[in-house]
Amino acid sequence: MIKQSVQETEILKVDNLSWHADEREILSGIHFCLTKGEMLGIIGPNGAGKSSLLRCLYRYIKPSSGTITLFGDEITTLSAKEFAKRVAVVLQDTPHHFDLTTAQLVAIGLTPHKGPFDITTAKDREIITDALAKVGLTHKAGQTYEHLSGGEKQRALIARAIVQRPKLLILDEPTNHLDIRYQIQILELLRSLNISVITSIHDLNLASALCDQLLLLDAGKCISHGTPVEVLTEQRIGDVFGVCCKVEPHPQHANPQISYFYGYSSIREKQGGQDDCGHKA
Numbered sequence: 001m002i003k004q005s006v007q008e009t010e011i012l013k014v015d016n017l018s019w020h021a022d023e024r025e026i027l028s029g030i031h032f033c034l035t036k037g038e039m040l041g042i043i044g045p046n047g048a049g050k051s052s053l054l055r056c057l058y059r060y061i062k063p064s065s066g067t068i069t070l071f072g073d074e075i076t077t078l079s080a081k082e083f084a085k086r087v088a089v090v091l092q093d094t095p096h097h098f099d100l101t102t103a104q105l106v107a108i109g110l111t112p113h114k115g116p117f118d119i120t121t122a123k124d125r126e127i128i129t130d131a132l133a134k135v136g137l138t139h140k141a142g143q144t145y146e147h148l149s150g151g152e153k154q155r156a157l158i159a160r161a162i163v164q165r166p167k168l169l170i171l172d173e174p175t176n177h178l179d180i181r182y183q184i185q186i187l188e189l190l191r192s193l194n195i196s197v198i199t200s201i202h203d204l205n206l207a208s209a210l211c212d213q214l215l216l217l218d219a220g221k222c223i224s225h226g227t228p229v230e231v232l233t234e235q236r237i238g239d240v241f242g243v244c245c246k247v248e249p250h251p252q253h254a255n256p257q258i259s260y261f262y263g264y265s266s267i268r269e270k271q272g273g274q275d276d277c278g279h280k281a
């Protein structure tokens with residue numbers, strides 16, 4: 001049972017989270033909160049710790065210290081079924097599902113809501129059909145999941161997560177295999193679900209356009225956390241990613257729009273990242 005008093009305000013609270021592997025500190029001192037319907041983007045360079053942070057959140061790895069509270073409950077205290085009712089996860093690398101059709105794969109999302117002897121009802125089929133339509137895969141419902149393209153598989157996994165009806169959706173690089181139309185469509189769909197979403201994302205412009213909050217990681221530490229306007233400054237992007245860029249308000253939504261400059265990354269490296277790339281002159 002979800003604690004009512006907490007439900008109205010805070011979905012997730014991460015407090016002083018750290019994780020060590022092979023005696024190396026991969027994540028340290030991470031704090032953040034997420035409220036209902038908010039979308040948090042985890043950004044940062046390769047190896048920054050984005051996937052590791054998500055793995056802690058969906059209980060794949062156990063933090064070395066700190067707490068993760070979901071609707072007021074420490075996540076380790078929840079049964080697998082209760083956790084699955086609250087949290088759905090969409091990962092880049094998923095196990096093979098050789099014999100399943102796309103619709104059967106999506107139907108797996110119903111599992112936390114079913115008893116061992118429950119049968120699939122007309123209402124269940126409606127939920128599955130609706131989720132397939134939302135991700136643009138109605139025409140692939142009967143096709144073998146393994147025969148879908150990379151982007152179609154990704155959308156099928158998102159449909160499975162929608163069917164699971166979670167309170168919190170965690171995604172690791174959901175736009176990786178998608179063409180630009182589906183990148184935008186899927187992120188807009190995630191926003192429209194009115195659930196809290198945490199997603200790692202490499203494309204800073206997409207993150208800026210669609211996330212309420214961004215958490216910028218570098219070497220396992222939170223470098224900045226706040227709105228896209230607060231986090232995505234030229235100086236910070238230059239320092240963390242080692243690139244030169246210009247940040248301007250996007251003509252439609254006014255959040256930061258980043259234009260990258262080419263031929264400066266080696267200059268930054270030689271100068272210890274201290275130059276301003278010369279593009280302002």
Ligand SMILES: Nc1ncnc2c1ncn2[C@@H]1O[C@H](COP(=O)(O)OP(=O)(O)OP(=O)(O)O)[C@@H](O)[C@H]1O
Pocket residue numbers: 021022026044045046047048049050051052053
């Ligand atoms: N199980 C593990 N054992 C040891 N080191 C690990 C383990 N998992 C991750 N790491 C290390 O932790 C660091 C962060 O990895 P992680 O995959 O979280 O980064 P990331 O930000 O998601 O990177 P990318 O953008 O490249 O996907 C890397 O240096 C990685 O090698």
